[in-house]
Structures are given as structure tokens and as C-alpha cells.
Amino acid sequence: MNVLVTGGMGYIGSHTCIQLLQANITPIIFDNLYNSKASVTSRLHEVTGQELAFVKGDIRDKELLVSTMRQYNIDAVIHFAGLKAVGESVQKPLEYYDNNVNGTLVLVDAMREAGVNSLIFSSSATVYGDPHTVPITEDFPTSATNPYGRSKLMVEECLTDFQKANPDWSITLLRYFNPVGSHQSGRLGEDPQGIPNNLMPFVAQVAVGRREYLSVFGDDYATPDGTGVRDYIHVMDLADGHIAALTKVGDRSGLHTFNLGTGNGSSVLDMVKAFEQASGKSIAYKIAPRRAGDIAECWADPAKAEKELGWKATRSLQQMTQDTWRWQSENPNGYPE
Numbered sequence: 064m065n066v067l068v069t070g071g072m073g074y075i076g077s078h079t080c081i082q083l084l085q086a087n088i089t090p091i092i093f094d095n096l097y098n099s100k101a102s103v104t105s106r107l108h109e110v111t112g113q114e115l116a117f118v119k120g121d122i123r124d125k126e127l128l129v130s131t132m133r134q135y136n137i138d139a140v141i142h143f144a145g146l147k148a149v150g151e152s153v154q155k156p157l158e159y160y161d162n163n164v165n166g167t168l169v170l171v172d173a174m175r176e177a178g179v180n181s182l183i184f185s186s187s188a189t190v191y192g193d194p195h196t197v198p199i200t201e202d203f204p205t206s207a208t209n210p211y212g213r214s215k216l217m218v219e220e221c222l223t224d225f226q227k228a229n230p231d232w233s234i235t236l237l238r239y240f241n242p243v244g245s246h247q248s249g250r251l252g253e254d255p256q257g258i259p260n261n262l263m264p265f266v267a268q269v270a271v272g273r274r275e276y277l278s279v280f281g282d283d284y285a286t287p288d289g290t291g292v293r294d295y296i297h298v299m300d301l302a303d304g305h306i307a308a309l310t311k312v313g314d315r316s317g318l319h320t321f322n323l324g325t326g327n328g329s330s331v332l333d334m335v336k337a338f339e340q341a342s343g344k345s346i347a348y349k350i351a352p353r354r355a356g357d358i359a360e361c362w363a364d365p366a367k368a369e370k371e372l373g374w375k376a377t378r379s380l381q382q383m384t385q386d387t388w389r390w391q392s393e394n395p396n397g398y399p400e
């Protein structure tokens with residue numbers, strides 16, 4: 064089976080390629096390198112012992128997509144490509160709608176032309192907005208508070224309408240909670256450009272001496288220690304979730320929606336403590352005001368994915384922090400240029 068992996072050079076996509084190969088599925092990476100480096104291919108080669116096909120291109124380039132799908136006899140698409148920084152999306156909404164919404168529409172149009180009708184889409188827990196309660200099940204109401212979140216919600220809605228009109232298609236919406244960690248080899252990991260927006264990469268950069276201290280955004284939430292609670296999931300568990308979706312429902316027509324989370328909530332201070340244990344470094348932090356748009360707590364009910372996909376996250380908080388530390392300490396400046 065040949066799978067086109069858009070955004071396959073990025074954080075989650077590159078880890079998913081490793082697990083695809085493990086499952087004897089051939090990934091063909093399609094990425095414009097907007098937020099990733101070409102050296103990811105040599106790291107993938109090192110870890111898997113295999114040469115992966117990589118096409119440098121933009122998902123808004125329909126012709127290139129169609130010819131790539133034909134050239135490689137693509138059976139299904141896993142669609143990671145997109146922009147993902149919430150704050151930046153507020154400053155650059157057009158770029159976000161163009162990349163994330165228009166880009167997905169062009170991709171689906173290209174799939175239709177090439178005769179490929181199985182798609183897995185990277186959605187996000189952000190589509191639940193500020194949930195009225197936790198844990199969150201897939202039938203919770205959806206809403207969005209920023210252009211990034213709205214772009215994910217719009218794509219979900221477009222794909223839902225498209226699948227209704229094309230009932231022979233298989234479309235799977237995977238709503239990720241908070242992906243962290245890295246491949247256990249320490250050769251692949253998350254490599255944010257500039258100042259990290261997300262907690263885990265920021266903490267890792269404090270530990271390695273690239274940042275002085277962590278700002279903890281708020282300690283007055285209605286949570287056990289006052290700091291925000293999230294469902295952190297190891298990126299390799301998330302990667303496995305894609306293989307499960309592809310093999311269990313990727314050839315079954317319909318619209319399929321799954322939460323990919325662990326079902327456990329951890330606070331910012333829990334994560335700091337876990338990281339200190341894993342790294343043996345102490346993490347300096349200061350309490351700062353709440354970050355605009357943040358919610359108090361968010362974690363998944365992952366029962367549907369377990370029941371229907373036979374998938375469940377198995378890696379512990381200790382593995383998430385140990386693997387992050389191995390990647391960060393062995394690659395303090397991320398991937399080479």
C-alpha cells in the first residue's frame with residue numbers, strides 16, 4: 064500500500080512515516096519545507112534503513128499533486144500539511160485559511176482527479192473550544208476562538224459535506240490532543256523555529272540552556288494546582304493511531320471521527336516535575352498572567368478509538384519526557400540546515 068503523506072517532513076508526519084514503514088506501508092512524502100528541514104530525510108533513512116520518496120511541493124499545487132499520486136500509485140492520503148501556530152494565525156488569518164482550508168480543498172480535488180478516495184485528516188482538540196466538562200467525547204459541540212481553530216473546524220465541515228456527496232469515500236478526522244515526545248532513537252523530534260509556543264519544547268529549551276526560564280501562564284485556574292491541564296500524548300502513540308485508522312477504517316467508506324488522546328490530564332507543573340526527573344536538570348519558572356484564549360482543562364475520552372480502531376496510547380509521561388530530553392540534549396539546535 065502506498066500512502067501520500069502531506070507534511071511528512073514535519074513533527075508528527077515524520078514520526079508517522081516510521082510507523083508506516085514498520086507496518087509495511089510505503090510513505091511518499093509531499094512537503095514544501097515551510098516549517099521543516101530537508102535533513103529530516105537523512106534522519107528517517109538512518110532510523111528506518113530505508114530510502115523514502117520525497118516530493119518537494121505545495122498542497123495548493125494541484126497539478127503536481129495529481130502527477131505525484133499517479134506516479135506513485137497512491138492508495139490513500141494522510142494529510143498533515145498546514146500551519147499550526149495559534150498566535151500567528153491571529154496576525155495572519157488569510158495565510159492560515161489559504162494554507163489550511165484552500166490547501167485541503169485543492170488536495171481533495173487532486174485526489175478526485177487521480178482516483179484516490181481515502182483520506183485521513185489532522186484535526187485538533189481545539190475544535191472543542193472551551194468544553195463544558197471533561198473528558199471530551201467526539202459528540203461534544205464544536206467551536207473555535209481563533210483563525211487556526213476555525214480553519215480546522217472549516218476543513219472538518221467541508222470534508223463532512225464532501226463525504227456526504229461522495230458516499231464511496233473514506234474520510235477520517237483525527238482530533239489530536241497535545242502531542243509531545245520524540246522517537247526513542249533521539250534522531251527525530253520536534254524542532255520549532257524561533258521561540259516555541261508550546262509547553263514541552265519550551266521546557267526542553269530551558270533544560271538545555273537555550274532559554275532562561277519558563278513562564279507558567281496562570282496559576283489561578285480551577286484545577287488541582289491552579290495551572291492549565293492538558294492531555295499530553297506521546298507522538299509515537301499518535302503515529303500508531305494513524306496506522307490503526309488507515310488499516311481499520313481507511314478502506315471503509317464513511318466519515319469517521321476519533322479523539323487521539325490518553326484520557327489523562329496533567330498540569331503545567333506536573334509536566335515541569337516530570338521533565339526535571341527525566342533530565343536531572345532543574346527547570347526555572349515564573350508565574351505569568353494567563354495566555355489569551357487558553358482554557359483551564361482539556362482531556363480526551365479515547366474510548367471510541369479503542370473500541371473501533373483497537374488503538375490505545377500506551378507510552379507513559381516518563382517516556383514522553385525522557386524521549387523529549389534525549390532528542391533535545393543530543394540535538395540542542397534541532398535538525399542541521
Ligand code: NAD
Nearest residue numbers: 070073074075094095096097098099121122144145185187
Ligand atoms: P509541523 O509544522 O511540524 O508539520 C507540518 C508540515 O507541513 C511541515 O513540514 C511544513 O513544511 C508542511 N507544510 C505546511 N504548509 C504546507 C503546504 N502548503 N504544502 C506542503 N507542505 C506544507 O506540524 P505538526 O506538529 O507535525 O502538525 C501536523 C498537523 O497536525 C498540522 O495540520 C497541525 O495543525 C495538526 N495538529 C498539530 C498539533 C500539535 O500540537 N503539534 C495538535 C493538533 C493538530
Ligand code: UFG
Nearest residue numbers: 187188189239240241260261262265278279280291331357
Ligand atoms: N504553557 C505555559 N507556558 C508556555 C507554554 C504553554 O504555561 O510557555 C501552558 C499553557 O497555558 C497550557 C499548557 O501549557 O496550559 C499547554 O500549552 P500548549 O501551548 O503546549 O498547548 P495548547 O493546549 O495550548 O494547544 C495545543 C496546540 C494547539 C492544539 C491544542 C489541542 O498548540 O494547536 O493543543 O490539540 F489545538
